Structure formats: structure tokens, C-alpha cells
Amino acid sequence: MSQIRLFIRGSESDCNLAMDLLADWMEEEGLPLATMEVDETQDLWETSVYVNEADVDDVRAVMQARLESEFPDSVVETEILPDVDWVSRSLEGLKPVRAGRFVVFGSHDRATAQPHELAIEIEAGQAFGTGHHGTTAGCLEMIGRLAKARHFSNALDLGTGSGVLAIALARQGLCDILATDIDPVAVEVARRNSKLNETASAIAFETAAGFHSAIFDRKGPFELIVANILARPLMKMAPSIARHLAPGGSVVLSGILASQRWKVLAAFAGQGLYHRHTLWRGGWVTLHLSANRS
Numbered sequence: 001m002s003q004i005r006l007f008i009r010g011s012e013s014d015c016n017l018a019m020d021l022l023a024d025w026m027e028e029e030g031l032p033l034a035t036m037e038v039d040e041t042q043d044l045w046e047t048s049v050y051v052n053e054a055d056v057d058d059v060r061a062v063m064q065a066r067l068e069s070e071f072p073d074s075v076v077e078t079e080i081l082p083d084v085d086w087v088s089r090s091l092e093g094l095k096p097v098r099a100g101r102f103v104v105f106g107s108h109d110r111a112t113a114q115p116h117e118l119a120i121e122i123e124a125g126q127a128f129g130t131g132h133h134g135t136t137a138g139c140l141e142m143i144g145r146l147a148k149a150r151h152f153s154n155a156l157d158l159g160t161g162s163g164v165l166a167i168a169l170a171r172q173g174l175c176d177i178l179a180t181d182i183d184p185v186a187v188e189v190a191r192r193n194s195k196l197n198e199t200a201s202a203i204a205f206e207t208a209a210g211f212h213s214a215i216f217d218r219k220g221p222f223e224l225i226v227a228n229i230l231a232r233p234l235m236k237m238a239p240s241i242a243r244h245l246a247p248g249g250s251v252v253l254s255g256i257l258a259s260q261r262w263k264v265l266a267a268f269a270g271q272g273l274y275h276r277h278t279l280w281r282g283g284w285v286t287l288h289l290s291a292n293r294s
């Protein structure tokens with residue numbers, strides 16, 4: 001069956017707003033959603049949803065309805081994608097990514113890391129997190145900055161995907177890390193990547209939706225919590241994140257569009273967690289929060 005790309009075109013801010021309007025529904029349906037720049041000189045961007053042929057009409061109708069209030073004249077366009085093995089193809093095409101001291105690469109680029117860099121090899125397979133997305137790169141950079149400033153004795157990577165952030169924490173010397181994901185396939189991929197990077201002894205893995213597992217109380221409270229999920233679920237989980245944070249601990253959040261930054265900061269300020277620093281990458285923000293104001 002062919003894969004279809006449904007997309008709308010607009011400026012960067014239009015496309016970020018479209019992502020915001022579509023994100024929660026697409027996440028519930030498990031449909032990949034992406035925004036990308038088409039022409040820098042004209043500020044032309046596209047927000048795309050990838051869908052199977054059989055679901056095109058239903059998904060197009062939902063997209064149109066969700067976008068109508070802000071973009072009454074927008075047309076959802078269609079592209080039929082050629083039948084290729086997208087996982088292998090996308091991994092082949094990926095270049096190593098550098099974020100702070102980290103370099104993330106696939107097996108075809110093993111020789112790429114410089115002696116001063118912290119190397120992470122990722123075979124993403126079906127899980128999110130090759131380092132190429134602005135949210136992952138933002139988290140990697142923020143982890144590097146925080147680890148330089150203080151020692152963390154334990155950490156939680158909530159929504160671990162490929163395991164890239166948990167492995168980065170282990171590369172920074174942490175040896176008591178809990179990595180969880182709602183998706184059991186992601187947990188399996190993350191576990192494999194952790195073995196590949198020889199960090200398995202430092203990371204415990206668990207399949208869990210949010211904080212619904214006894215393991216969080218057993219392993220916590222955490223001096224550092226990293227969560228690269230979307231803005232809406234993060235805001236819902238703000239009380240649980242605050243409850244599982246050790247006194248004086250730090251929280252790194254991403255998966256947040258620049259336009260959602262204030263809403264997320266407000267939700268976490270309500271739990272006594274304050275903004276310390278923001279990194280901006282490709283329309284996304286990565287936030288560092290802590291219970292200390294300075």
C-alpha cells in the first residue's frame with residue numbers, strides 16, 4: 001500500500017500554528033507529523049501528515065476541519081510517495097548530528113567522532129530520536145550544559161524513543177538512569193541502542209504511560225528529569241514531574257513549539273518550577289526549569 005503525504009503550505013509561523021492545531025489529534029492517532037522549510041528566501045514551509053492510502057479521505061477531512069478556523073482558505077494538498085523502505089532510506093541519508101559535545105550517528109558513520117566528542121551510535125528503526133530533530137538536538141545540548149555545571153546522581157528520561165538522551169546522560173557519567181516510554185517497541189529499540197553503546201549497566205528501561213508504574217517511586221526522586229514529548233501531555237504531567245523531582249533538581253522539556261512556550265512555562269510555574277534557560281531550534285524550544293529561581 002502506498003504512503004501519502006497530506007500537507008499545507010505557508011510561512012514558518014503559519015506552519016508552526018498548523019502543527020499546534022494538529023499535534024494532539026495526530027499523536028492520538030499515531031500519525032507522523034512534520035514541518036519543513038521549502039524555500040528560505042520566500043519563507044515557504046510545509047506542514048505534512050504521513051498516512052496510508054486507505055485513510056487519506058478521513059485524515060484529510062479532520063485536517064481541514066482542524067485548520068479551518070485559522071486558515072479558512074488553505075487547501076490540503078496530496079503527494080503519493082514512492083514505495084521504498086523508508087526506514088532504511090532515511091537512515092542511509094542521515095548525516096551525523098553534532099549538538100553541544102555530542103555527536104549522534106548511524107553505523108555507516110562510525111569513524112566520525114572526534115576525540116573530544118561524546119559519541120552516540122543510534123539505529124533508530126521504528127523509534128523517534130536520531131538527533132536530527134530540533135527537539136532531540138536541543139535536549140542533547142541542554143544535557144551537556146547542565147552536566148558541565150553540576151553532578152547529577154540519578155536521572156529520568158521520560159519518552160525515551162530510541163534511547164538517545166538516556167545514552168547521552170550515561171556518556172556524561174551518570175550511572176543511575178531510568179528510561180521509559182509508552183511504546184513497548186521504542187523501549188526495545190532503546191534497550192538495543194543502549195547495549196550497542198555499552199551503557200546498558202547505567203540505564204533501567206520500563207514501558208509506562210506517563211508516571212503509571214511503581215518504578216518511578218522505587219527509582220526516584222530524580223535529580224534530573226528530561227522529557228521530550230509534546231506540549232499538551234507535558235502540561236498534563238507537570239504535577240507528576242514536580243512530585244518526582246528531588247529538591248534542587250532540574251527539568252529539561254522539549255517537543256514544544258515556540259508559540260507554546262509561555263503556556264508550558266505557566267503550567268510548570270504553577271508547580272513551583274521556574275524558567276532558567278531556553279534553547280531555540282527550527283521552531284522548537286527546549287526549556288531548563290528548576291525549583292531554584294537562580
Ligand SMILES: C[S@@+](CC[C@H](N)C(=O)[O-])C[C@H]1O[C@@H](n2cnc3c(N)ncnc32)[C@H](O)[C@@H]1O
Binds near residue numbers: 130131163209
Ligand atoms: C519526540 S519522541 C522523543 C524521543 C527521544 N527522547 C528524543 O529526544 O529524541 C517522544 C517519545 O515519547 C513517547 N511518549 C509519548 N507520550 C508518552 C507518555 N505519556 N508517557 C511516556 N512516553 C510517551 C513516544 O512514544 C516517543 O517515543
